[in-house]
Amino acid sequence: MASGAPPLLDFSSYYGSDEAAKAKLVDEVRKCCLHNGFFQIIGHRVPAELQEAVFTMSRTFFSLPQESKDKASIETNSWYRGYEKKESQILEAGTAPELKEGYYLGEDLPRDHPYFVNKKLNSGPNMWPQDLSDSDSEEFKSVLTRYYRMMHELARDVLAVLAKTLDLESSYFDAFTKDAVATLRLLHYPPQPKDSDLKLTRGIGAHTDFGAITLLMQNEVDGLQVYEKATGDWLDVEPRKGAYVVNLGNMFMRWSNDKYISNLHRVINKSGRERYSVPFFFSGNPDYVVQCLPNCRKEGEPAKYPSMTVQEAVGGSYNKSYAAAREYKVKAAPKKDNVLISTQPITV
Known part of the structure; x- marks a missing residue:
């Protein structure tokens, strides 16, 4: 495997007054978006102690007995919140x-909220763990809710820089980020069996993300790889304490008329250790209309894609990946009395 991806950028200049440093950051981000859509940032405003608390909450949840985790299963709801078993996708x-x-969690919305009533991008109430102690349950909710909100802030900051890379005002994406939908995931990768077939076995298979941008926090265990199209190599992304791996999703690539890249990535955990990661998927306001961004096509050149809402652009991709796992299991499972039980697809 090759190394050296993606570059590590100091985001602190975005918050400073040095215009030359800001311009340098914008230029570096632009190069990454044109190359493979991935970069890492340090110098953000998410406190290190909050990041560590999130990993503590993740280890606390995944160490629960299986029957306790199952009480918060995503299979108990249709809006993609709660616990997902291994081999579900x-x-x-x-x-x-x-x-x-x-x-998986998001904004904890009541059932009478318009987003829940109208089934907007897996919006609704969170499925909080039931078997934590009262104090642990309170801490779990408090830590993850605070972190979720801070990640919204960081996503808005990253989008402001992305706007500048396209010679737009830093406020260009404000309407897109207003009342935005996002998903926070705690992920746990047990060590892959030493005798597993690396051509078939994945922590997460090669894919591109569905939404606008993803902000990923990793623990110290590696496994994330980014595809380098120019060479055909898979580039190892070494975890950097406190850093975020940032990548563009399919919707942003479409939005930019394919000027910017939504790139393949995967996870293969060959470390022999437990890997934890925390991705934050920012989709945006579900009713916002995505159409070709300014400065992303030549004068007189048509847009490659028709306009559509965020809901239309992102929705449906989730169901496809889960349907694939259900189909695989159905084919592999023995039939009982010639009956196979299917799982209801998740509504997004």
């Missing part, structure tokens, strides 16, 4: 169901 065709388990 296939993102790379031709591979086995993925060796990860997850816990």
